[in-house]
Amino acid sequence: MPLGSKGLIAYPFYHLESDGFWQLLAKPGAEIVPGKVISSLSRLRDLYLGASLDEELWALLLQRESRERLRAVLIGSYFAPEIGVMLAEQGRVNYEAKRYSDKLLEAAEELGDYAKKVGGGEHGRRVRDQGFRKAIVGLYQHRCALCGLRMLTPEGHTAVDAAHIHPWSESGNDHPTNGLALCRLCHWGFDEGLMSVGRKYEVLISSQVRGGNNFPGHVLTLSERGIFRPEEGRFWPSQECLAWHRGKVLRR
Numbered sequence: 579m580p581l582g583s584k585g586l587i588a589y590p591f592y593h594l595e596s597d598g599f600w601q602l603l604a605k606p607g608a609e610i611v612p613g614k615v616i617s618s619l620s621r622l623r624d625l626y627l628g629a630s631l632d633e634e635l636w637a638l639l640l641q642r643e644s645r646e647r648l649r650a651v652l653i654g655s656y657f658a659p660e661i662g663v664m665l666a667e668q669g670r671v672n673y674e675a676k677r678y679s680d681k682l683l684e685a686a687e688e689l690g691d692y693a694k695k696v697g698g699g700e701h702g703r704r705v706r707d708q709g710f711r712k713a714i715v716g717l718y719q720h721r722c723a724l725c726g727l728r729m730l731t732p733e734g735h736t737a738v739d740a741a742h743i744h745p746w747s748e749s750g751n752d753h754p755t756n757g758l759a760l761c762r763l764c765h766w767g768f769d770e771g772l773m774s775v776g777r778k779y780e781v782l783i784s785s786q787v788r789g790g791n792n793f794p795g796h797v798l799t800l801s802e803r804g805i806f807r808p809e810e811g812r813f814w815p816s817q818e819c820l821a822w823h824r825g826k827v828l829r830r
């Protein structure tokens with residue numbers, strides 16, 4: 579593919595079946611019309627559970643060395659060299675971010691040290707951002723902690739961000755209890771000090787929201803409502819971090 583053009587995973591996912599190592603698994607009762615091309619992700623999701631791989635290929639993919647060789651051949655054969663370099667770097671970031679996210683969810687005490695192990699620079703920043711985001715968005719199941727909104731596209735694009743309660747730049751704290759999944763509006767309101775979270779995990783709305791020429795709409799209805807929290811109590815936002823936010827960021 580040329581640089582800058584956008585692909586759609588539905589095409590290769592569907593067409594790979596003709597290569598013989600990949601079998602599509604239809605959903606029970608799905609009405610598959612032979613020869614009819616699937617060209618959208620929502621259609622693909624409606625009809626298929628997934629795909630299964632050849633056992634021999636699967637065994638190779640389970641070994642890191644053969645997996646890396648397959649990856650290098652695919653990237654070298656099908657992508658322009660400048661994209662190949664970006665893909666290889668993104669592959670490393672994905673791998674390390676997954677490990678970082680797993681570490682965050684183990685909620686290890688020596689977390690600060692682990693963040694240092696990721697290293698500095700652009701690569702380390704991307705691994706941390708992506709790993710923290712993966713952990714937080716999963717814990718909150720794509721729901722905004724403050725307003726409860728959850729919206730996803732068929733591609734898995736989500737309306738929520740992973741926000742630090744006490745910003746990383748100051749706290750260096752990527753522990754899940756320093757995070758909240760927030761939709762774009764609530765993230766902005768939280769960072770601007772217009773919204774916060776109280777001692778009983780209730781939504782606090784700054785009195786300044788009502789002032790000026792504001793028209794805050796549904797935001798006012800959130801006041802005093804309980805926030806949406808992860809299932810396990812050990813991942814709930816830390817009251818220490820929330821107290822910092824109420825004291826330093828929330829506008830009274």
Ligand SMILES: [Zn+2]
Pocket residue numbers: 722723724725726727760761762763764765
């Ligand atoms: Zn929200």
